[in-house]
Amino acid sequence: MKLTKLAFFAPLAVASLFQPSISVSRAAEINYDGYHVYSVTPSSAQEAHDIAKRFSAYNTHPVRDTLSVAIPPHEVESFVALGLKARLVNADLGRYIRSTDKSSLYKRELHKRGELPELSWFDTYHPYADHLQYWDDLVHAFPRNLKKFSIGKSYENRTIYAFHLHGDEKKWHGKGKDDKPIILWHATVHAREWISTMVIEYLTYQLIDGYKRDDANVTAFLDYYDFYLVPFHNPDGFSYTQTNDRLWRKNRQPRPTSNSTCIGTDLNRNWKFEWDAEPPSGGSTPDPCGQTYRGLAPGDTPENKALDGLSAKLSKKGAGIRSFIDFHSYSQLILTPYGYSCDPLPESLPRMLEVAGGTARAIEGASTRNSTYKFGPGCQILYFSTGNSRDHHYGVHGANHSWTLELSPTDLAGGGFVLPPEQIWPVVKEQWAGQLWLLNDVWED
Template sequence: MRYSLLVSGGLLALASAASVPSSEKKSYDGYKVVRLTVGEHVAKVQNIVDRLGLTTWKGKPRANADADIVVPPSLIGAFEAEIAGMKAVTMHDDLGASIADEASFSVYAGIEHLQFLDDLHSQYLNQSQVVSAGNSLKGNAITGIHFWGKAGKGKPAVVFHGTVHAREWISTMAQVVEYLAFNLLTTSDNAEVAGFLDKYDFIFFPVVNPDGFIYTQESDRMWRKNRQTTSGSSCIGHDINRNWPYKWSTSGGASSNPCAEDFKGKAEGDAPETVVLADWLKKTQAAQGVKLFIDWHAYSQLLMTPYGYSCTALAPKNDELQSLARGAAAAIKAVNGVSFTTGTHLLHHLQGRAGSSVDYVNDVTGA
């Protein structure tokens, strides 16, 4: 069986719709992040968010769920008046300070850290190669590492994408995609790991949105989209994970507003990053097959499966996908006690998600 999944892990996350000049770093000093218990007050909470022009970290407010809401300093008083009597917990009293604390840990590095892939390849010259899916809008290579076992390459591929949303650094570096590549290669003499490497090729792309990632390093830590302009708008960026040429026009699945954080683009597949990634996946499927595709994200502990575009349609391999997701969740919990929720995307996000990589790979590429 072949599978496609979307994995979302915990991380500070926020999007900014408007452009910030590269010479000016956006400040989040004094911003608060509040976790509000929605209960049955979905319309009320959505109205507050809309009227005050606030950003949420978990999409639209949902019944009997929490809404994580970002509030700039100038609106804190108005927001607190609006939610008086509702249950709320402050997650970040000063988001700018939280970002500064993150930087002080020296855990996350810039785009130049992808040299790590070359360094890893140099240690396993006969079992790996550095690859590129193509270039971004600004000409930055979408670089990955391809590795295999003693049986040689050319077997069905396990493909990982990281950092499609630029701010989600944890999906890039030591914590996820690169960590997995490093550990699979450095433990390749382990019998169980060797068995996987001899059965499958592993091809990991830690940063599939390099332009956006660089922008989060240089200008706006909370940037989400790529850096593409849109004719007729001063707002910048396409959400690459709403731009794939499959079910792109699904009603309610993404925004048509260029200033929205989930802007899907003017046409399906019009983001240069989407074009080269889709082409690379199709060629890989034709050459050797794609056994498993995972698009790694951050924020919330979720293992989500196709489909995102429909709340009624189920993937042909839905039973196998749910079994795989439950097995992965159990394995994670056995290691560190963290619980991941499993199910289709629409089970967790009541609004649809059009033009996603996972739906594309599942139905078009055939993973």
């Protein structure tokens, strides 16, 4: 979807009919009982423009040519009265969320120190504290080659951890150990996108397990590349999704203004590169209550300061960042730069599209669910977005390949942000196949 067809910021003529029932600063638990979820197909660019503006404070998400929106039960009648081309996807979002709630199966007390954790980890989702323990267990299983270190603190003072994963430094034939090409992965940027956390954990598990088993491909990758992994970009938001609001998106930094006490910044609109660019339909919002609120200034969130500091250091190493991927969900897309504009597009776009296409085919070839991934510049196949990580890592940190990878499902019918736990395994296996192809293909870039 090109956003010349789907614009995003103008007042809806009937906006006064109803107002959002959720304040994004609300501290009480939100259960979404009775919420109706609609997939809206705008009839014109102006209507799309109006709809997105009208529902900017709701749990909304643009998906290719549609916009999903969750409507509180007491506002359903007013929503229907708008006469939009809207398909009801879920008549009780709260009940659906509870139906996907499966108890964690990870029993750390049965784990033997020095061995990899059981793969049953990927049968369910897990509490934040268990994720921290899981990463510690990965380190204990590969102590000489997986190092945990702090890159900073979140707004609520949680440590943001990064991990350096590598192979045998003696097998590197470059100028020095700091000259290896870097693979950089981020996950859990938007708090509600739990599948992104599971994917980065599975990729890390497979790299460690393959190296310990002397798998030829994995051994070559770990000996050649330096991997840097940030599993929790947004630990505060993720924790909040587990206690208060399963569909929370932003960080938890208060943003008081003269007329608002709303909380949170969209961490994927807060990167410095083209932070306040003005594409035709707007790539973020200055409204603190909006889902895509960009912050008061470029890179002013503590989370992005921490990650940007790491990326700056990595970009100055000899070979720089070969591949950067920011894992998100949902809609099954591989988005390349730029998001802020289609004019210009990167000079290296043909090569990026070649790699993205090969990776998409590898994912599809490994899929047991007929998964398909679209790929291309974000401004063309999804929507305009300013201050996003892929533009920043390409434009500021010189990453050869810089992506936002939107994971499963393709749409709301598949679960949207609340992907059922039984879908974890198919997704993580597909992504491992994709990365095996990518890591081989960008070897000489």
